């Protein structure tokens with residue numbers, strides 16, 4: 224969000240600084256009476272009504288909160304490696320970070336999109352963008368795990384992403400920075416001649432959710448900022464705000480704010496589909512990665528793709544239009560009926576609301592004001608439904624309550640403003656503390672919002688929480704919007720910097736939540752499906768340890784014969800078939816991470832012993848009363864030593880599978896060991 228901040232001209236920044244330093248804390252303590260606290264109170268043992276999924280901004284991750292309590296339920300790692308559970312460090316998940324730039328272990332994520340069916344959330348998947356290395360990720364909401372990441376080629380900064388269509392047909396995105404396409408070594412001041420934009424359509428497989436780059440539309444070299452797709456009557460259309468129609472390449476905060484209006488791109492994607500079918504595209508060689516978790520093995524498979532299909536508006540009439548929007552727009556939001564499209568100009572005093580019917584009529588009547596690179600510019604007045612006059616300063620994002628009202632955040636004047644979509648009349652305004660970016664109403668961008676709560680995600684929190692050094696907690700503020708006036712009922716800190724969030728009724732997710740992975744379905748090639756199959760195998764310098772975990776021991780727990788310079792792969796299978804019994808694995812000298820293995824799952828940690836000795840390993844998750852006993856030893860001998868590979872658990876160390884088998888057969892008879 225600092226980028227937004229920098230975009231404001233100096234004068235407005237000053238206003239903003241003054242506004243946010245005011246001592247407004249005392250005001251809220253009055254507002255927050257006992258009844259407000261009660262509204263956000265979820266008693267111990269009770270569940271929240273909604274899940275809220277917040278992007279982590281520069282953390283690259285997603286966090287899941289309960290609403291209305293604001294309780295943090297989970298951090299879901301997506302674009303950044305996560306040593307807490309080994310995501311991105313385990314051999315199975317490393318490939319999730321493959322890109323055309325090599326391994327990229329972090330990113331900046333802004334926009335969450337839940338999958339939709341008929342314009343409503345269906346609770347199946349969660350999509351989020353990677354901003355810096357342009358990518359879109361998919362999280363499976365049955366497991367809250369990132370299962371797929373698709374890179375988008377030839378774009379720079381995938382901020383404008385991933386916006387979903389009403390049946391999850393496509394995720395629409397646009398390039399934030401225009402660049403030479405294909406990339407080439409040219410002087411930066413040849414921007415106008417050489418730099419181009421792309422709008423990307425990624426299809427989503429309706430059954431499995433798999434993403435595929437369907438086509439890209441070549442666009443003028445602007446900055447594509449945010450988008451929404453039509454719904455209901457406007458289904459089949461996309462609306463994208465852009466800035467820098469000046470096509471400047473330096474000091475954008477001044478140079479990209481010269482014109483009174485920028486342009487909103489309006490795309491008829493059904494038409495684009497038709498042109499694709501007719502073969503009106505060109506193909507270009509490129510490079511991008513598609514990383515997908517194989518559901519059977521639970522291993523990420525990574526594939527480099529080399530071809531993309533491009534539609535050029537010049538060869539595809541009636542597919543792309545522009546509409547003038549107020550200066551330096553940000554959010555672009557479509558109301559639940561699909562009729563109204565709100566364009567927020569950050570530097571404009573007013574907000575423009577467009578009518579889909581009027582846009583269609585203007586197109587039909589060719590009511591255009593010239594064109595940009597051959598793309599018709601629809602007459603502003605002809606497309607306009609009305610203007611929200613003087614709503615506040617620095618409008619960013621708008622959501623809807625399904626009762627005909629819109630709610631817009633104002634970054635500079637630090638408030639949420641409620642207004643009537645049809646009459647454009649302002650109905651209420653409530654201060655936020657301070658400088659909100661996005662806001663979210665559960666289902667607030669769908670056809671059926673659940674207009675009970677609103678969460679404003681704030682950028683500045685001075686004086687709201689105990690200090691935590693130079694960086695203060697980011698903050699969300701929960702409003703009750705069920706009445707005429709919005710009512711602030713809760714502050715809660717957030718992780719990273721949330722940009723967008725989406726919230727969904729818990730009953731769409733809770734019943735499908737997976738309790739454990741079925742071990743019978745575990746097709747991991749290094750899975751160990753039973754303690755009797757545990758073993759250690761050497762293959763040159765590589766050693767594979769087929770290890771299992773069940774309360775409260777790791778098997779084998781004594782291993783000898785490792786040598787300095789070996790690459791040791793610990794393939795740990797968690798044999799539990801019970802809810803919430805992960806086992807962990809850590810070994811001294813490991814320089815990557817620890818593992819957290821879910822019940823029924825197999826995960827692999829690479830350990831490269833550097834010196835001789837005996838090293839302890841243990842379970843890192845306090846899994847039972849005897850968790851502290853869940854440990855073992857690995858003996859490392861010098862390079863070139865002839866100490867043989869041997870392993871065991873409560874037995875004389877053995878060297879081969881037959882010995883293992885015999886041991887466990889006997890053990891079973893004695894019923895000492897379960898599996």
Ligand code: K7E
Pocket residue numbers: 224333334382449553619620659660661722723
């Ligand atoms: Cu307004 Cu990146 Cu959607 Cu930040 S963005 S707030």
Ligand code: CUA
Pocket residue numbers: 772774775805806807842843844845846847850851853
């Ligand atoms: Cu398993 Cu602690």
